[in-house]
Amino acid sequence: MEEKKFSETSRKHYMKGGDGPDSYARNSEYQKQVLISAEDLIHQQIDEHLNIQIPRFDPQNTFRIADFGCSIGPNTFYAVENIISPVKNKYEKSNQNQTPDFQVFFNDLVGNDFNTLFRNLPSNRKYFVAAAPGSFYDHLFPKKSINFAHSSIALQWLSKIPKEVIRRGISKGRIHYLGGEKEVKEAYAAQHEEDFGRFLNARADELVDGGLMALHMVGFADGDAFSLSGIQIEYEILQSCLEDMVELGKITKEKVDSFNLPHYFPSESELKALIEANGSFCIGKIAKLALPARSKLGPKGLTLQIKATLGMLFEEHFGNEVAEEVFKLFLDKLVERPALLDHKYWEHTIYFVFLKRKGVN
Amino acid sequence: MEEKKFSETSRKHYMKGGDGPDSYARNSEYQKQVLISAEDLIHQQIDEHLNIQIPRFDPQNTFRIADFGCSIGPNTFYAVENIISPVKNKYEKSNQNQTPDFQVFFNDLVGNDFNTLFRNLPSNRKYFVAAAPGSFYDHLFPKKSINFAHSSIALQWLSKIPKEVIRRGISKGRIHYLGGEKEVKEAYAAQHEEDFGRFLNARADELVDGGLMALHMVGFADGDAFSLSGIQIEYEILQSCLEDMVELGKITKEKVDSFNLPHYFPSESELKALIEANGSFCIGKIAKLALPARSKLGPKGLTLQIKATLGMLFEEHFGNEVAEEVFKLFLDKLVERPALLDHKYWEHTIYFVFLKRKGVN
Numbered sequence: 001m002e003e004k005k006f007s008e009t010s011r012k013h014y015m016k017g018g019d020g021p022d023s024y025a026r027n028s029e030y031q032k033q034v035l036i037s038a039e040d041l042i043h044q045q046i047d048e049h050l051n052i053q054i055p056r057f058d059p060q061n062t063f064r065i066a067d068f069g070c071s072i073g074p075n076t077f078y079a080v081e082n083i084i085s086p087v088k089n090k091y092e093k094s095n096q097n098q099t100p101d102f103q104v105f106f107n108d109l110v111g112n113d114f115n116t117l118f119r120n121l122p123s124n125r126k127y128f129v130a131a132a133p134g135s136f137y138d139h140l141f142p143k144k145s146i147n148f149a150h151s152s153i154a155l156q157w158l159s160k161i162p163k164e165v166i167r168r169g170i171s172k173g174r175i176h177y178l179g180g181e182k183e184v185k186e187a188y189a190a191q192h193e194e195d196f197g198r199f200l201n202a203r204a205d206e207l208v209d210g211g212l213m214a215l216h217m218v219g220f221a222d223g224d225a226f227s228l229s230g231i232q233i234e235y236e237i238l239q240s241c242l243e244d245m246v247e248l249g250k251i252t253k254e255k256v257d258s259f260n261l262p263h264y265f266p267s268e269s270e271l272k273a274l275i276e277a278n279g280s281f282c283i284g285k286i287a288k289l290a291l292p293a294r295s296k297l298g299p300k301g302l303t304l305q306i307k308a309t310l311g312m313l314f315e316e317h318f319g320n321e322v323a324e325e326v327f328k329l330f331l332d333k334l335v336e337r338p339a340l341l342d343h344k345y346w347e348h349t350i351y352f353v354f355l356k357r358k359g360v361n
Numbered sequence: 362m363e364e365k366k367f368s369e370t371s372r373k374h375y376m377k378g379g380d381g382p383d384s385y386a387r388n389s390e391y392q393k394q395v396l397i398s399a400e401d402l403i404h405q406q407i408d409e410h411l412n413i414q415i416p417r418f419d420p421q422n423t424f425r426i427a428d429f430g431c432s433i434g435p436n437t438f439y440a441v442e443n444i445i446s447p448v449k450n451k452y453e454k455s456n457q458n459q460t461p462d463f464q465v466f467f468n469d470l471v472g473n474d475f476n477t478l479f480r481n482l483p484s485n486r487k488y489f490v491a492a493a494p495g496s497f498y499d500h501l502f503p504k505k506s507i508n509f510a511h512s513s514i515a516l517q518w519l520s521k522i523p524k525e526v527i528r529r530g531i532s533k534g535r536i537h538y539l540g541g542e543k544e545v546k547e548a549y550a551a552q553h554e555e556d557f558g559r560f561l562n563a564r565a566d567e568l569v570d571g572g573l574m575a576l577h578m579v580g581f582a583d584g585d586a587f588s589l590s591g592i593q594i595e596y597e598i599l600q601s602c603l604e605d606m607v608e609l610g611k612i613t614k615e616k617v618d619s620f621n622l623p624h625y626f627p628s629e630s631e632l633k634a635l636i637e638a639n640g641s642f643c644i645g646k647i648a649k650l651a652l653p654a655r656s657k658l659g660p661k662g663l664t665l666q667i668k669a670t671l672g673m674l675f676e677e678h679f680g681n682e683v684a685e686e687v688f689k690l691f692l693d694k695l696v697e698r699p700a701l702l703d704h705k706y707w708e709h710t711i712y713f714v715f716l717k718r719k720g721v722n
Contacts, residue, residue, distance in 0.1 A: 128500075
């Protein structure tokens with residue numbers, strides 16, 4: 001094994017730990033809705049694509065599942081149950097009720113709050129638990145050791161801000177590529193191409209032949225990449241809060257200029273092209289998930305949800321106090337202008353992507 | 362897989378987390394000396410007993426190592442390197458320099474500070490990392506999935522205080538069986554028999570046929586179980602500190618009466634009998650390790666070491682403030698009576714136990 005495999009990526013960000021009122025654990029209902037809306041698709045795809053003859057069934061086999069970007073729960077436990085149940089069904093139907101042992105690997109960055117994840121493990125779980133810390137853009141598991149890879153609402157996090165954006169300062173005055181200059185978008189797209197390619201390469205090595213992968217990815221409907229969208233309105237409001245903080249003299253304009261959100265949202269055709277270019281996977285399905293409008297969370301719920309996922313980024317760059325104020329301003333703006341809560345502003349496109357590892361069998 | 366496998370034992374205790382001056386991470390030099398003194402033995406035993414023909418070498422094989430009771434580092438990383446190096450050597454000699462991928466599972470109780478463990482992972486490691494939280498008296502891994510099991514200075518922790526001791530109050534006035542009534546010692550021995558039996562059963566299921574296990578266990582030289590020993594003096598002083606606290610009116614006598622240390626130290630003949638009764642392992646070696654005298658740590662070093670490993674037990678039962686005062690009194694006693702530092706009081710017997718899983722091959 002080569003040492004370079006363990007180079008950590010530069011991203012250090014993670015969800016808000018613990019289980020306090022601000023925590024990701026308490027503010028991730030929307031992410032759970034994504035899992036719920038993908039439930040039927042995952043059952044159906046597993047039933048169609050899981051090849052339980054490879055390898056030939058041996059009661060000593062272990063079925064290994066990895067959730068990439070698991071955060072601290074409880075959604076990851078729900079996701080895992082949602083995989084084990086149809087896999088078990090298929091084994092039971094085909095093998096006189098014999099099923100393998102299940103071992104689940106929970107993956108997230110080294111800085112993720114694994115202590116909280118472990119404390120919250122369901123006591124009635126029927127799988128062996130392990131955690132694998134590290135960036136999912138690197139190799140995390142031995143070759144051909146994973147049967148099912150899963151990742152929900154995590155791959156929009158790039159490994160880093162594109163170098164071009166920082167070096168040339170082309171994103172000054174904006175915290176994201178959405179609605180910005182074309183060259184900024186291109187730099188983000190190039191970073192995503194590199195990162196998603198690394199993700200696919202690592203998983204291709206780690207999955208057994210015929211192994212399966214289900215991804216829920218935040219994206220754009222094709223041809224819609226520059227339109228006003230739920231994500232863009234969220235970022236525009238956050239940006240205006242930062243501008244308010246500059247006006248109030250609490251942070252400098254330069255501090256805002258050097259802040260960029262490390263997120264990218266691909267279109268369906270981009271995703272397909274990247275998966276095909278990688279070449280290790282057959283596409284079982286790419287579908288848009290039907291989701292409840294986020295706007296139903298109301299001003300406070302929306303703010304808590306966004307703070308639980310983006311708050312740590314703001315804290316790291318601006319410090320805790322400024323981050324707190326930014327999200328207070330964010331909430332104020334939503335309360336003052338109820339029109340902002342129009343559901344059309346808060347729609348995401350979430351792609352359900354189901355892949356099967358090609359192999360000799 | 363049966364649900365009961367996941368019943369957690371009642372023990373909740375673990376080493377002092379974080380990496381502050383009181384932490385286990387900074388006060389475990391003695392435990393590292395144990396690993397160092399076992400180094401040659403482990404290399405020699407691996408070379409003698411590792412069967413690399415089973416299964417036939419396949420570069421896609423993974424060699425899985427689990428360290429039971431890993432705490433938060435850094436000793437566990439040292440222990441793991443000390444296993445990988447001779448395993449790799451043997452593979453290289455026999456397979457034209459081909460070696461498998463290594464995957465290491467770090468195990469400790471759910472309450473262990475895994476966040477700190479992950480932050481301290483060596484950046485130049487050449488193995489895949491996973492953590493498996495839970496009591497090592499339960500099943501933690503799928504059947505036949507581990508090649509090498511390791512545990513250093515952890516198996517003296519019983520899963521709980523023997524029921525008899527609590528129910529009948531036979532240990533009143535003492536915090537441990539050492540130097541106490543015969544029936545207390547017998548209750549502790551029975552609990553150890555049950556616990557160590559569970560440990561061996563779980564590992565027997567989890568290890569591959571021919572899989573190896575190296576244990577470092579604190580014990581007594583045969584026939585010496587009731588003599589004054591390093592551990593006994595440590596506990597006697599701790600007990601006298603608690604008595605001082607009662608005198609000072611800071612805790613009640615009843616509070617001390619209900620406090621018992623959940624530790625047991627078997628003799629070599631007890632260990633052999635339990636391993637043979639289990640029947641799943643061949644004994645490769647049982648040897649006493651040569652160790653530097655703990656007394657060299659001096660009063661402060663000794664106190665910090667003992668506090669890092671036992672402090673959480675005292676905190677849980679008496680609260681933080683009382684625990685702090687107890688260890689201050691402990692230090693005072695060592696400083697006031699330098700004779701207590703005589704090295705004969707601080708000798709431990711540590712057994713090196715090397716086992717091989719029996720199997721069809």
